Amino acid sequence: xxxQLNINRKSxxxxxxxxxxxxxxxxxxxxxxxxxxxxGVGQCGxxxxxxxxHAIRSCLTPVSGVNGNITTIxxxxxxxxxxxxxxxxxxxxxxxxxxxxxxQILTAAALLAEHPxxxxxxxxATMNGNxxxxxxxxxxxxxxxxxxxxxxPVKGDTHDGI
Amino acid sequence: MTASETFxxxxxxxxxxxxxxxxIAPPPVTAMGRRSFLKLAGLAGGGLVLAFHLETRAAHAxxxxxxxxxxxxxxVRVAPDxxxxxxxxxxxxxxxxxxxxxxxxxxxxxxxxxTVRVDQAPIDPRVYGSQxxxxxxxxxxxxxxxxxxxxxxxxxxxxxxxxxxxxxxGECTAAASFVCHKSSDRKLSYGSLAKAASTQPVPELTSxxxxxRSEYKLLGRRYTGVDNRKVVTGQPLFGIDVQLPGMLYAxxxxxxxVGGKVKSANLDEIKKMPGVVDAFMLEGTGKPSEVMPGVAIxxxxxxxxxxxxAALKVDWDESDASKxxxxxxxxxxxxxxxxxxxxxxxxxDVDAAFASAAKAPEASYDYAMVxxxxxxxxxxxxxxxxxxxxxxxxxxxxxxxxxxxxxxLNLPYEKxxxxxxxxxxxxxxxxxxxxxxxxxxxxxxxxxxxxxxxKREDDFAHDFYRVGGYHFLKGAIDKSGKLSAFQNHxxxxxxxxxxxxxxxxxxxxxxxxxxxxxxRYAVSAMPLQIPCGAMRGPTDNVxxxxxxxxxxxxxxxxxxxxxxxxxxWFSRPLTPPEKPAxxxxxTDPSRIFNPKRAAGxxxxxxxxxxxxxxxxxxxGLGIAFAFSYGGHVAEAVELSVDTNKHITVHKITxxxxxxxxxxxxxxxxxxxxxxxxxxxxxxxxxxxAEQGRIKQVNFGDYPILRMRSAPPVEVHFIQSDFRPSxxxxxxxxxxxxxxxxxxxxxxxxxxxxxPFKRAGYxx
Ligand code: FES
Ligand code: FES
Numbered sequence: 001x002x003x004q005l006n007i008n009r010k011s012x013x014x015x016x017x018x019x020x021x022x023x024x025x026x027x028x029x030x031x032x033x034x035x036x037x038x039x040g041v042g043q044c045g046x047x048x049x050x051x052x053x054h055a056i057r058s059c060l061t062p063v064s065g066v067n068g069n070i071t072t073i074x075x076x077x078x079x080x081x082x083x084x085x086x087x088x089x090x091x092x093x094x095x096x097x098x099x100x101x102x103x104q105i106l107t108a109a110a111l112l113a114e115h116p117x118x119x120x121x122x123x124x125a126t127m128n129g130n131x132x133x134x135x136x137x138x139x140x141x142x143x144x145x146x147x148x149x150x151x152x153p154v155k156g157d158t159h160d161g162i
Numbered sequence: 163m164t165a166s167e168t169f170x171x172x173x174x175x176x177x178x179x180x181x182x183x184x185x186i187a188p189p190p191v192t193a194m195g196r197r198s199f200l201k202l203a204g205l206a207g208g209g210l211v212l213a214f215h216l217e218t219r220a221a222h223a224x225x226x227x228x229x230x231x232x233x234x235x236x237x238v239r240v241a242p243d244x245x246x247x248x249x250x251x252x253x254x255x256x257x258x259x260x261x262x263x264x265x266x267x268x269x270x271x272x273x274x275x276x277t278v279r280v281d282q283a284p285i286d287p288r289v290y291g292s293q294x295x296x297x298x299x300x301x302x303x304x305x306x307x308x309x310x311x312x313x314x315x316x317x318x319x320x321x322x323x324x325x326x327x328x329x330x331x332g333e334c335t336a337a338a339s340f341v342c343h344k345s346s347d348r349k350l351s352y353g354s355l356a357k358a359a360s361t362q363p364v365p366e367l368t369s370x371x372x373x374x375r376s377e378y379k380l381l382g383r384r385y386t387g388v389d390n391r392k393v394v395t396g397q398p399l400f401g402i403d404v405q406l407p408g409m410l411y412a413x414x415x416x417x418x419x420v421g422g423k424v425k426s427a428n429l430d431e432i433k434k435m436p437g438v439v440d441a442f443m444l445e446g447t448g449k450p451s452e453v454m455p456g457v458a459i460x461x462x463x464x465x466x467x468x469x470x471x472a473a474l475k476v477d478w479d480e481s482d483a484s485k486x487x488x489x490x491x492x493x494x495x496x497x498x499x500x501x502x503x504x505x506x507x508x509x510x511d512v513d514a515a516f517a518s519a520a521k522a523p524e525a526s527y528d529y530a531m532v533x534x535x536x537x538x539x540x541x542x543x544x545x546x547x548x549x550x551x552x553x554x555x556x557x558x559x560x561x562x563x564x565x566x567x568x569x570x571l572n573l574p575y576e577k578x579x580x581x582x583x584x585x586x587x588x589x590x591x592x593x594x595x596x597x598x599x600x601x602x603x604x605x606x607x608x609x610x611x612x613x614x615x616x617k618r619e620d621d622f623a624h625d626f627y628r629v630g631g632y633h634f635l636k637g638a639i640d641k642s643g644k645l646s647a648f649q650n651h652x653x654x655x656x657x658x659x660x661x662x663x664x665x666x667x668x669x670x671x672x673x674x675x676x677x678x679x680x681x682r683y684a685v686s687a688m689p690l691q692i693p694c695g696a697m698r699g700p701t702d703n704v705x706x707x708x709x710x711x712x713x714x715x716x717x718x719x720x721x722x723x724x725x726x727x728x729x730x731w732f733s734r735p736l737t738p739p740e741k742p743a744x745x746x747x748x749t750d751p752s753r754i755f756n757p758k759r760a761a762g763x764x765x766x767x768x769x770x771x772x773x774x775x776x777x778x779x780x781x782g783l784g785i786a787f788a789f790s791y792g793g794h795v796a797e798a799v800e801l802s803v804d805t806n807k808h809i810t811v812h813k814i815t816x817x818x819x820x821x822x823x824x825x826x827x828x829x830x831x832x833x834x835x836x837x838x839x840x841x842x843x844x845x846x847x848x849x850x851a852e853q854g855r856i857k858q859v860n861f862g863d864y865p866i867l868r869m870r871s872a873p874p875v876e877v878h879f880i881q882s883d884f885r886p887s888x889x890x891x892x893x894x895x896x897x898x899x900x901x902x903x904x905x906x907x908x909x910x911x912x913x914x915x916x917p918f919k920r921a922g923y924x925x
Contacts, residue, residue, distance in 0.1 A: 016463070017436060024465040028411070033403035034396015036586070038537050039618045040468075043861040046537060073396035086394040093386040093827040096835055097256030098393035099537040099586030105394060127869040131861065133537040133587050134256050135838030136831065137872035 008075025018064035034073035045130030048103035055110040073102035088143040096134035165482035170658035184297030244353030249283035255588030258828035270312030274338040294559035298888025322358035384827040401556030406611035416456040419854030422483035437466030484691035484854030495632035510680030515647035519638035529916035530848035538586020540597035544605025556585035558592035590696035626695025656687035672705035699891035710786035710899025752885035771798030782908025786899035792887025811873035821886035840897025842867030
């Protein structure tokens with residue numbers, strides 16, 4: 001059955017069963033692959049999206065229950081300009097395999113919206129639900145601080161993947 | 163073949179893969195000083211294309227046709243607009259290889275890094291040779307050929323400029339993708355020279371001087387990954403992201419006890435479910451590394467395939483399936499330990515050393531089976547069209563996967579086309595190509611492209627696990643407080659009844675024969691049908707825990723400072739390395755244990771961690787050393803423990819000597835990740851099995867370390883002029899021993915089991 005969704009500031013209509021998790025609506029029906037499948041049961045955070053600015057697990061959210069504005073990792077940058085978190089992630093070279101990082105960034109975005117200058121404890125408490133199997137936690141923490149303007153920006157020799 | 167023979171065969175295959183993956187080809191300068199080394203081709207649009215050998219590999223003889231199909235490895239392409247494209251031949255699994263390969267070529271090419279583009283090379287072992295990753299060998303294998311490729315291309319660009327200006331080539335220099343003639347103040351871009359350069363004679367390799375480390379302009383600095391921007395904006399890079407027109411989605415269900423066959427299944431019901439297009443049984447090949455029997459469900463979306471999988475009811479024939487239970491393994495191992503078998507290694511006179519020892523501590527250590535759990539669940543996409551099988555996969559060994567699919571489907575080389583995607587983690591799990599073979603087998607029966615998607619639960623149930631093991635140890639301290647003898651009896655598991663399973667053999671790095679003047683090492687094995695494989699730092703990642711902890715027990719018993727005790731080992735004359743016939747690298751000075759490098763990292767780790775300084779009350783500092791996969795690494799852990807046995811790790815210090823560093827940012831990231839992985843596994847990870855079934859089903863049962871428990875990891879590198887070794891593995895092995903030693907320093911309790919949660923500790 002058809003559902004009307006507002007995703008990344010655009011209205012989209014999908015025709016799926018109502019119990020289909022938002023994760024698979026995004027990935028399969030809308031071909032938006034930035035939201036990742038990791039566990040399907042709310043334990044890894046790879047599927048994190050923002051619903052009205054709050055981080056939610058799209059693997060546990062049936063499409064029928066979605067009511068509000070969805071932001072996925074593809075929609076975090078506006079007008080081609082990276083969100084400060086994305087920029088910090090690039091500059092501090094956070095990703096290893098990169099699979100968890102979209103979810104990490106969105107969880108961090110919700111954190112910064114609530115606490116623009118988060119403490120280490122706030123970061124650890126909020127980010128605890130997002131697993132990084134590669135163990136990039138030190139850099140995730142540093143990148144959140146950098147995006148919050150706490151540290152003077154550190155830059156590697158940036159390569160934009162031309 | 164009986165089922166158990168098939169399993170033994172699978173394990174033998176896996177051991178062969180691991181041996182080959184971890185072996186490093188001999189230094190290529192001598193091996194490949196042939197004129198045929200370079201091959202040039204014109205490029206539409208007038209660029210320079212440079213193809214070069216990396217290695218010739220016996221294993222690829224089967225796919226490498228006649229003699230004119232030279233085994234080439236990578237390409238440098240210089241386009242008229244002055245962009246340089248470098249093809250990365252290996253898989254990006256999070257180890258940063260795509261950026262590193264680009265940098266190594268760009269350094270010798272004197273290319274402007276900002277205009278270098280790194281592309282993934284197609285899987286084509288006839289052209290590229292080995293295209294896998296594993297055993298921390300990508301950088302050491304690629305080091306010489308990649309530098310030579312860059313330097314050769316630069317020499318030809320310089321020669322082209324020199325001839326255009328009519329000046330001696332020796333007066334020209336190159337920097338940032340330009341050739342300059344200083345005295346006449348002229349310069350030309352690589353792009354404008356590319357066409358002329360491609361007609362220059364290819365210089366002999368011996369005439370090409372590679373840069374000294376002090377001359378590097380790029381290598382050793384910090385670079386961000388070439389695909390970072392794509393990663394942080396959610397671009398489709400991974401295997402799971404593959405999307406093709408008209409694509410269908412598949413789930414696959416195998417018997418929870420490996421080796422079970424499908425008797426019957428409710429296929430008719432399943433086929434009626436919404437979105438389900440088809441459902442069918444696969445007999446499979448019977449090898450866990452290929453295709454095990456099961457039921458494939460084809461649907462219009464992943465969710466529909468998953469929902470139908472949940473409704474699937476299969477009646478399994480488990481007569482040949484695993485009945486393994488690990489619950490009794492510890493007791494059995496203890497029983498076996500009563501009888502020491504004929505030792506694998508026996509140096510000196512161990513019995514005499516024990517007879518005259520001042521102290522002879524004994525201990526038994528063990529560690530659980532664990533699972534890889536890379537974050538991207540297994541998947542591959544297959545499409546059988548025009549008589550060819552086309553595949554997309556996040557494998558670590560896609561070239562091997564191609565050969566496996568060729569064999570399985572009886573298709574020629576040209577008819578199996580494999581595309582390498584980025585992989586959401588590897589850790590050795592993707593040395594196996596089971597998901598790729600399954601996708602191919604399923605796609606053969608579906609008249610459309612089809613993406614096979616495993617559930618996380620499938621990843622738990624069907625891994626190639628890191629095997630558990632049991633060690634029974636004895637050490638002798640002589641009257642002067644020196645380690646005089648060391649005995650290690652490893653009780654492991656075996657698929658064929660005698661040979662230890664993949665990843666279960668005695669680690670020669672953890673238990674070198676020169677650890678003490680008198681050593682005796684013996685191995686026994688218990689039967690196991692559950693398939694095992696290689697996990698990040700295979701054998702070392704557990705056995706260094708045992709060796710590194712017991713060495714600390716011995717230094718404590720001897721009343722010695724542990725760092726000083728270890729340095730004494732490193733000051734002993736070394737046994738010359740044995741040279742197994744098939745390991746040509748075994749005598750390469752960059753690849754073997756070097757006591758000076760060992761002492762160097764240990765001393766720096768002691769200094770940086772504050773070894774010997776007074777710690778606040780309740781805090782403990784532990785230190786351990788590992789030589790693993792070519793890297794010399796020392797790690798220190800500082801922690802405190804509360805009354806509920808809850809551990810807070812305050813800091814991990816990592817010091818590595820892996821030779822010169824290519825990309826400091828990525829190296830630091832790998833070292834941090836390795837230490838965190840070591841901590842995560844040591845503290846909480848365990849796979850248990852009963853009646854062949856794995857009990858853990860998802861992350862809730864398998865507490866991979868999270869942000870709240872992740873300590874700061876401080877990383878230092880000692881850069882040397884040895885050839886570089888890789889960094890995927892070596893930072894994992896020393897962590898567990900450093901953790902246990904710190905715990906002992908803090909609490910006086912010695913933990914002799916992994917994970918530490920078995921001893922009641924949490925983090
Ligand atoms: S996929 Fe949703 S939390 Fe893991
Ligand atoms: S970067 Fe690989 S899981 Fe986080």
